Amino acid sequence: xxxxxxxxxQARRWYWQRVSAMVLAxxxxxxxxxxIVAARGGLSAAEIFSRTQGNWAFAAFYAVFVxxxxxxxxxxxxxxxxxxxxxxxxxxxxxxxxxxxLLLVLGLRAVWxxxxxxx
Amino acid sequence: MNSVSxxxxxxxxxxxxxxxxxxxxxxxxxxxxxxxxxxxxxTHVQRVLDPTLSYRYACRVGMCGSCAMSVxxxxxxxxxxxxxxxxxxxxxxxxxxxxxxxxxxxxxxxxRGFFDKWAQAQGHFQGxxxxxxxxxxxxxxxxQRKAADxxxxxxxxxVCYASCDVVQWRPQFLGPAAMNRAxxxxxxxxxxxxxxxxxxxxxxxxxxxxxxxGSCTEQCPKGLAPTLAIxxxxxTVARAxxxxxx
Amino acid sequence: MRRNDHRARAHASWWxxxxxxxxxxxxxxxxxxxxxxxxxxxxxxxxxxxxxxFTDNPLVKAAEWGLxxxxxxxxxxxxxxLLIEFGSGDGLRKNWIAAGVGFATAxxxxxxxxxxx
Numbered sequence: 001x002x003x004x005x006x007x008x009x010q011a012r013r014w015y016w017q018r019v020s021a022m023v024l025a026x027x028x029x030x031x032x033x034x035x036i037v038a039a040r041g042g043l044s045a046a047e048i049f050s051r052t053q054g055n056w057a058f059a060a061f062y063a064v065f066v067x068x069x070x071x072x073x074x075x076x077x078x079x080x081x082x083x084x085x086x087x088x089x090x091x092x093x094x095x096x097x098x099x100x101x102l103l104l105v106l107g108l109r110a111v112w113x114x115x116x117x118x119x
Numbered sequence: 120m121n122s123v124s125x126x127x128x129x130x131x132x133x134x135x136x137x138x139x140x141x142x143x144x145x146x147x148x149x150x151x152x153x154x155x156x157x158x159x160x161x162t163h164v165q166r167v168l169d170p171t172l173s174y175r176y177a178c179r180v181g182m183c184g185s186c187a188m189s190v191x192x193x194x195x196x197x198x199x200x201x202x203x204x205x206x207x208x209x210x211x212x213x214x215x216x217x218x219x220x221x222x223x224x225x226x227x228x229x230x231r232g233f234f235d236k237w238a239q240a241q242g243h244f245q246g247x248x249x250x251x252x253x254x255x256x257x258x259x260x261x262x263q264r265k266a267a268d269x270x271x272x273x274x275x276x277x278v279c280y281a282s283c284d285v286v287q288w289r290p291q292f293l294g295p296a297a298m299n300r301a302x303x304x305x306x307x308x309x310x311x312x313x314x315x316x317x318x319x320x321x322x323x324x325x326x327x328x329x330x331x332x333g334s335c336t337e338q339c340p341k342g343l344a345p346t347l348a349i350x351x352x353x354x355t356v357a358r359a360x361x362x363x364x365x
Numbered sequence: 366m367r368r369n370d371h372r373a374r375a376h377a378s379w380w381x382x383x384x385x386x387x388x389x390x391x392x393x394x395x396x397x398x399x400x401x402x403x404x405x406x407x408x409x410x411x412x413x414x415x416x417x418x419f420t421d422n423p424l425v426k427a428a429e430w431g432l433x434x435x436x437x438x439x440x441x442x443x444x445x446x447l448l449i450e451f452g453s454g455d456g457l458r459k460n461w462i463a464a465g466v467g468f469a470t471a472x473x474x475x476x477x478x479x480x481x482x
Contacts, residue, residue: 007322008365014327015357018450021443028440032472035433039479042421045406045413066400073393079328080390083288099393106400113406117413133367142367192372218367228366269454282373330386331446333378333457346378347454354451 013075020072027065045117052114059115066107074100126151128202130160132172133215136224144213145169157197157205158186161214161226174226181340184276188226189215194281196340217281233277236293240325241316242300246309255309267306270299270348272341279335279345291324295335295345298326302348305355317356317365326352381462385442388435395432426480434473441465 052058074096081092127148135142147168149160158176165172176186181199188197191205191213220228257264279295280286286294301320304310320326326349335345359365406413445461
């Protein structure tokens with residue numbers, strides 16, 4: 001890749017991390033409230049399923065949440081790898097892509113799991 | 120360690136050079152005065168105690184930035200730093216060369232890399248007019264001119280550069296001063312090298328690696344805010360990229 | 366060349382950066398675990414209940430509280446950054462650092478009370 005293309009890619013990563021951050025700000029706020037409400041009186045599978053099973057709005061919300069995480073987290077991880085662990089550019093990006101893929105797959109699987117549980 | 124009376128300061132000065140494998144701190148006892156600056160202390164050491172000490176200063180009145188050094192771990196102008204203000208609880212005054220710059224000898228650092236990055240960030244004005252054209256008319260109250268004015272008092276002392284961890288972690292990082300200057304030029308309506316400059320300051324070696332630690336803004340002796348200048352660069356680069364102009 | 370030590374980093378903005386980065390890292394490490402545990406719902410309600418019983422352990426509850434607090438901190442730290450980067454130049458917004466710590470503490474407390482109550 002040319003130096004200029006590199007610079008553009010880096011600028012894009014910054015941009016997408018900030019955009020995903022804005023999405024996550026909303027998602028996290030909702031999630032924090034949900035957690036505090038749901039944690040009262042203990043958690044059970046039945047309780048969770050009663051809220052999530054067959055609930056399209058829930059599934060859509062958490063799918064967006066997972067997607068935003070899969071964009072946001074890797075970019076931060078790559079910066080930490082470069083700056084604190086002194087990894088090279090290639091390995092940092094490899095870590096980032098791996099982490100993004102992992103979060104996407106595991107995250108969407110989890111959303112599906114509680115949406116379609118038992119069916 | 121000699122015990123020193125209140126009449127003397129316990130001063131530790133870093134000695135060493137690029138050729139020296141090990142720099143080390145050397146202790147000096149300097150007579151304490153009222154209203155004494157760190158530069159006064161260094162000057163006393165060199166003139167009275169140890170003529171082999173190398174250091175830089177010029178104006179000694181807080182205008183040139185040449186006397187910038189690390190005092191008790193923080194980058195400062197030594198001519199504008201009163202000993203009484205920075206003396207540690209243990210009564211020790213530790214003086215070292217600025218961080219993040221190669222050391223020439225003792226307290227003098229090699230500033231070439233710092234200024235090279237200034238040039239790399241397109242930190243110089245490029246205009247289309249000549250002396251035969253009429254004066255440019257720049258309104259002082261426009262947001263652009265205000266943004267430029269907020270940063271143009273920089274005298275290139277490298278205190279911000281020495282204070283920045285990203286400079287330490289990423290050797291290619293342009294640094295706060297270079298990008299602060301670039302921002303003043305981005306806001307200069309007469310400048311014609313805008314696109315070139317945005318390309319120069321974008322990317323991981325540029326504005327996108329600033330993590331808003333704010334050490335630059337915290338330490339700048341002129342009260343400038345490179346953190347905000349860099350934030351401005353991020354916005355401007357993003358706008359240009361979105362419009363496909365980058 | 367000489368390097369900076371903790372003395373150059375002893376200011377609010379730097380601590381805000383450090384907290385933001387470390388909280389993000391810990392959350393990043395936690396997330397795959399979180400997703401995997403929830404994914405157990407694929408095995409049915411009993412399997413998920415088994416996991417939830419495991420998390421009844423007080424050490425796990427303490428870790429959950431820690432993560433909730435870190436998440437709230439990372440959120441407010443991030444909002445502060447978005448304000449600095451996209452908002453008008455109003456300095457390093459140190460009031461946001463203070464407000465952020467307050468919000469995170471309150472959130473953690475609310476979560477702890479929900480657990481206990």
